[in-house]
Each structure stands twice: as C-alpha cells, then as structure tokens.
Amino acid sequence: xxxRKEEEQVVVPRWREDFPIAxxxxxxxxxxxxxxxxxxxxxxxAGMSISVAVIGRWFFRPRFEGPSVLIxxxxxxxxxxxxxxxxxxxxxxxxxxxxxxxxxxxxxxxCTHLSCxxxxxxxxxxxxxxxxxxxxxxASGIPTGGPPTRRLPRIRLRVAGxxxxxxxxxx
Amino acid sequence: xxxxxQGLPLFTAIGLLVGTLVIIQLWLLAAGIxxxxxxxxxxxxxxxxxxxxxxxxxGGLLLHALNFDHRVRTRRPND
Numbered sequence: 001x002x003x004r005k006e007e008e009q010v011v012v013p014r015w016r017e018d019f020p021i022a023x024x025x026x027x028x029x030x031x032x033x034x035x036x037x038x039x040x041x042x043x044x045x046a047g048m049s050i051s052v053a054v055i056g057r058w059f060f061r062p063r064f065e066g067p068s069v070l071i072x073x074x075x076x077x078x079x080x081x082x083x084x085x086x087x088x089x090x091x092x093x094x095x096x097x098x099x100x101x102x103x104x105x106x107x108x109x110x111c112t113h114l115s116c117x118x119x120x121x122x123x124x125x126x127x128x129x130x131x132x133x134x135x136x137x138x139a140s141g142i143p144t145g146g147p148p149t150r151r152l153p154r155i156r157l158r159v160a161g162x163x164x165x166x167x168x169x170x171x
Numbered sequence: 172x173x174x175x176x177q178g179l180p181l182f183t184a185i186g187l188l189v190g191t192l193v194i195i196q197l198w199l200l201a202a203g204i205x206x207x208x209x210x211x212x213x214x215x216x217x218x219x220x221x222x223x224x225x226x227x228x229x230g231g232l233l234l235h236a237l238n239f240d241h242r243v244r245t246r247r248p249n250d
Contacts, residue, residue: 031182031183031186034186035233038193038229039229042192042193042230043226043230046222046226049199052203052204052207055207057212060212062210150205150209170210171210
C-alpha cells in the first residue's frame, strides 16, 4: 500500500516543472467587473476629451510670435527657387520658396508625419518628404499626398525692399 | 419578469455595446488631438460633447445591468 501511494505522489508531468502555472489560482474577471472597468475607461476618455477641448479653447495659440529676423535677399531667389533657413531658433529648420508667379512663402521644413526634412519640387509647386513620400502644396502647406495629415506650420514673412524678414508663424 | 437566465446575454450584450462606444470615444479623442495640432480647435467642443454623451449612455447601461442584477439577487424564491 505504501509503495503505491508513493508512486501516485511522484506522477507529476515534466512540463509542470517547466511551466509551473496554476490555472486554478488565476484571477478571472466577471462580466460585471469588465463592464464596470469599461465604464470607468469611458469616464476617463470623456475627461481627456474635455481637457483637450479646454486646452484648445483657452490655452492653445494657433499663432506664435517670434523676433523679426532677416532671412534672405529677395533678389537671390529666382521664380521656382527655394532657400533653407532656421527660425525662430537654430534648431528649427525652415524653407523659403518662390513659386512661378513670384509669390514668396515660408514653412517649417519638418514634415508633420515623422519629422523628416521636406524639399522643394518646383515642377509641381510642391514640398516633398523623401522619407515616406509625403507631399504638401507649396502654396498653402496643406498635405496633398502620402502619410501626412497635418499641414506644415507657416512662417509669416515681411518684405521690405529687397529684404525678407521672418516674423512669427502659424501652427 | 427578470430571471437569472437573462443575466448572461444581458451582461454580454452590454459589455459589447459599451466596448464599441469606448472605441468610438478613443477615436474622438485621437481626432480631437489631431485637430488641435492642425490648428482647427473649433471641432474640439463638439467632440468633447459627443464623448460626454457616450459616457452617459455607458453609465446608464451599466446602471441598468446592475439594477437587474440587484433585482434578481434580492427576489424571493416564491415571487
């Protein structure tokens, strides 16, 4: 009798030693708890949406004011040409473009998709991001193709004689 | 009349409905943040209002389910 009892005790599968997981001790949540958890998440999401609305309504500034900085001479940029500059700090690359009609426009050079640098494509009057083939309209900064969904931040310009100044921007 | 057998489909259906509405709330939040960063803050108030309405629906569904649970559990056997 004693020998048989010992044999029964020893019969433990090998995999139990490798995977010592006791399913019976696992914690299962009930449907009630799950519904309560989802409703709590719903309350948190509603609170976050309210916070975003409050930030957008009272704290968000779509325009930013910056110093007036001379960035280029207008005569140095031909129609269809472009020029790179940094504004408002040295860590903010920007691009100044002149379209075929002679209009000057400046944008942040940082793609709104994953922050690669956009380049000017004068043949299509576009700004092109070579990383993921994103396209922006050079006349407005609005995305026209590829992954980007937000437009490029615009830099406001003031032309005085032959001098082009950057003066703040629009997000 | 409420019976315990109705509890399983009721809680399953309410869980599915609340889960779907929470996903819509997540989309509203993501779209709101994207609109904020794009410089279109005029859509944020409607998005927040929709999210609050969805939360109220979720809260109402949960209360309904918990009230059902309470009624079934406190009912006398001969009722």
